[in-house]
Amino acid sequence: MSDIATTTDAELMEGPAFVRGQPLAPLPPPIKEGGAVGWMRKNLFSGVLNIALTIVCAALIVWIVPPLIKFLVIDAVWNGSGRADCLQQPGQPEIGACWAYVFDKISFFTYGFYPIGERWRVDVFFALLTIGVGWMAWLNAPRRDICMIYFFIVLPAASLILLLGWPPIGLPKVATTQWGGVLVTVVVASVGIVFSLPIGIVLALGRRSKMPAVRLFSVMFIEFVRGVPLITVLFMASVMLPLFVPDTWSPDKLLRALVGVSLFAAAYMAEVVRAGLQAIPKGQFEGAMAVGLGYWQTMRFIVLPQALKITIPNIVNTTIGLFKDTTLVFIVGIFDFLMTVEAGRGDPAWATPVTSTTGYAFAAIFYLVFCYGMSRYARFVEARLAAGDRR
Amino acid sequence: MALANSALKPAPLKTGVAVDMIGVHKWYGDFHVLRDINLRVTKSERIVICGPSGSGKSTMIRCINRLEEHQKGSIIVDGTELANDLKKIDEVRRDVGMVFQHFNLFPHLTVLENLTLAPIWVRKQPKKEAEEIAMHYLQRVKIPEQAGKFPGQLSGGQQQRVAIARALCMNPKIMLFDEPTSALDPEMVKEVLDTMVQLAEDGMTMLCVTHEMSFARQVANRIVFMDEGQIVEVNEPKAFFDNPQHERTRLFLSQILH
Ligand SMILES: Nc1ncnc2c1ncn2[C@@H]1O[C@H](COP(=O)(O)OP(=O)(O)OP(=O)(O)O)[C@@H](O)[C@H]1O
Numbered sequence A: 001m002s003d004i005a006t007t008t009d010a011e012l013m014e015g016p017a018f019v020r021g022q023p024l025a026p027l028p029p030p031i032k033e034g035g036a037v038g039w040m041r042k043n044l045f046s047g048v049l050n051i052a053l054t055i056v057c058a059a060l061i062v063w064i065v066p067p068l069i070k071f072l073v074i075d076a077v078w079n080g081s082g083r084a085d086c087l088q089q090p091g092q093p094e095i096g097a098c099w100a101y102v103f104d105k106i107s108f109f110t111y112g113f114y115p116i117g118e119r120w121r122v123d124v125f126f127a128l129l130t131i132g133v134g135w136m137a138w139l140n141a142p143r144r145d146i147c148m149i150y151f152f153i154v155l156p157a158a159s160l161i162l163l164l165g166w167p168p169i170g171l172p173k174v175a176t177t178q179w180g181g182v183l184v185t186v187v188v189a190s191v192g193i194v195f196s197l198p199i200g201i202v203l204a205l206g207r208r209s210k211m212p213a214v215r216l217f218s219v220m221f222i223e224f225v226r227g228v229p230l231i232t233v234l235f236m237a238s239v240m241l242p243l244f245v246p247d248t249w250s251p252d253k254l255l256r257a258l259v260g261v262s263l264f265a266a267a268y269m270a271e272v273v274r275a276g277l278q279a280i281p282k283g284q285f286e287g288a289m290a291v292g293l294g295y296w297q298t299m300r301f302i303v304l305p306q307a308l309k310i311t312i313p314n315i316v317n318t319t320i321g322l323f324k325d326t327t328l329v330f331i332v333g334i335f336d337f338l339m340t341v342e343a344g345r346g347d348p349a350w351a352t353p354v355t356s357t358t359g360y361a362f363a364a365i366f367y368l369v370f371c372y373g374m375s376r377y378a379r380f381v382e383a384r385l386a387a388g389d390r391r
Numbered sequence B: 001m002a003l004a005n006s007a008l009k010p011a012p013l014k015t016g017v018a019v020d021m022i023g024v025h026k027w028y029g030d031f032h033v034l035r036d037i038n039l040r041v042t043k044s045e046r047i048v049i050c051g052p053s054g055s056g057k058s059t060m061i062r063c064i065n066r067l068e069e070h071q072k073g074s075i076i077v078d079g080t081e082l083a084n085d086l087k088k089i090d091e092v093r094r095d096v097g098m099v100f101q102h103f104n105l106f107p108h109l110t111v112l113e114n115l116t117l118a119p120i121w122v123r124k125q126p127k128k129e130a131e132e133i134a135m136h137y138l139q140r141v142k143i144p145e146q147a148g149k150f151p152g153q154l155s156g157g158q159q160q161r162v163a164i165a166r167a168l169c170m171n172p173k174i175m176l177f178d179e180p181t182s183a184l185d186p187e188m189v190k191e192v193l194d195t196m197v198q199l200a201e202d203g204m205t206m207l208c209v210t211h212e213m214s215f216a217r218q219v220a221n222r223i224v225f226m227d228e229g230q231i232v233e234v235n236e237p238k239a240f241f242d243n244p245q246h247e248r249t250r251l252f253l254s255q256i257l258h
């Protein structure tokens, strides 16, 4: 205070010593950031570590990608009718993927041993499923309430009738032991999802329930299932399930696996849904209670619609995991897509050095396409939800 | 409009006493939040509740529709005693409307859906009738043109008016307000208070936690002052402001009225 009091007028005219009288010399202009060079400088070469990583990645790409393309595309055999076409010949010293083999086997990979005359039923099933998935995935679709009914009630019922057959309406029975390939993979994955989501929601609600018995059961189920590998669950389902039902019932092998996969996935879905439920503010429950809505009405109209929406990306991620895990059902003797590829390897008509590699490459591409598609979708929904929050 | 007129007036009480709290105590664990609350609110009475932060005002009015449970004493809402009977709790909640500080609107539903959800599913009103009533109340709170929007697209004052309309659509006998204006920008406070004044003029029984003292002066029949979980003083507005009986009331008023 005393400093200010003793400041004279003359000093004030000059201004205090800490105020610069002269303007600063301008800084040098920043290095040009635009264009490809600028982008690379900023993103790939911005520091020692970054430069090192860039070089390592580039080396990896150079090492892996060209041989892969050479094998999968350039040297590949696209047409042919037997092993002779995929063997080394004087004119073709290097043989790549034998796609001719895949084209020849594609129906086997898709339908397994499903009777040839009835395969149209599988195609119809694929079409119905595609409609359902497309409708579900389209966030602004009209009548999403009908879509729910279609996806969770109509589709399962129709698929059951179509695939298993129902003689009264002229569809001969097809035993599940004849099912195989992509059909089984898709059935296991979609049954897993269609059942695991509702069961998971119930378990998630149970885990937050005020009733101790319900809560205890939910926690025990979730923690137990999450604590053991899927293979164990599958073994248990296929060995133990028959013990719980009457002998005459003797559940089908595929059904046992489906129960196992659904329960396994349900435990994971429950945790995903629980995270969504926890994100709903307390005020929403109170607002609902205050207008007189009951517990189930509050859940149905207020909490679940909001919780599930923010949970979609995580549900899709869980689905990706489930889709890949379906390959494990071979362990209880079910002929899924990967098993058909495995079986195709042994066909003497196509026995060549590249047959196995081609089969596995095809399987890898199949899983990659589906999982990458789902992953992109999850990203898209995430971005949409983030944009919605800013509204 | 083909609406039954009775649907738009406050529903009549079965008894002359809207809310009767007798010796109510409540604890959060060891913490004694409400200590021996005795308060009788008669038909069409407007009660304003004030007091320092943490004094238990919210807790007290939230006990009236069982958003909080009391452990001792009894609370009788229009002849129905609140106990562990879920049926009775639902009954009371249907007849008691509540407006919150942070609105608690349902963000995924449009304004109109926010208003009609409970009448349709709780009161079992036909959808068309529920929508007509909802539009009527939206007109009363002066935002009928916002019916198709989502809550997130409205201003705070508009959201709070929607929240009031949402409570009114259930045709309540009693309205509870928990600091309805304290989350609002100053210029929006008036529009919400005006709505509440109008409601009071229609004869609604109201319990309102607020620090809007001009509102209290204008509307309240009685002002309740709470501190540390107790009702310290209850008085008519004039006497309350001009001649507070207790030291704590005087201190509080001096802080709040500057
Ligand atoms: N769920 C809870 N668990 C434990 N203590 C709580 C809980 N809710 C409130 N309290 C405590 O109870 C006391 C009263 O809270 P209440 O919200 O009723 O106060 P208030 O008078 O409404 O205050 P404000 O003016 O800040 O809203 C506070 O001390 C608070 O910390």
Ligand SMILES: [Mg+2]
Pocket: B057, B058, B059, B178, B179
């Ligand atoms: Mg409060």
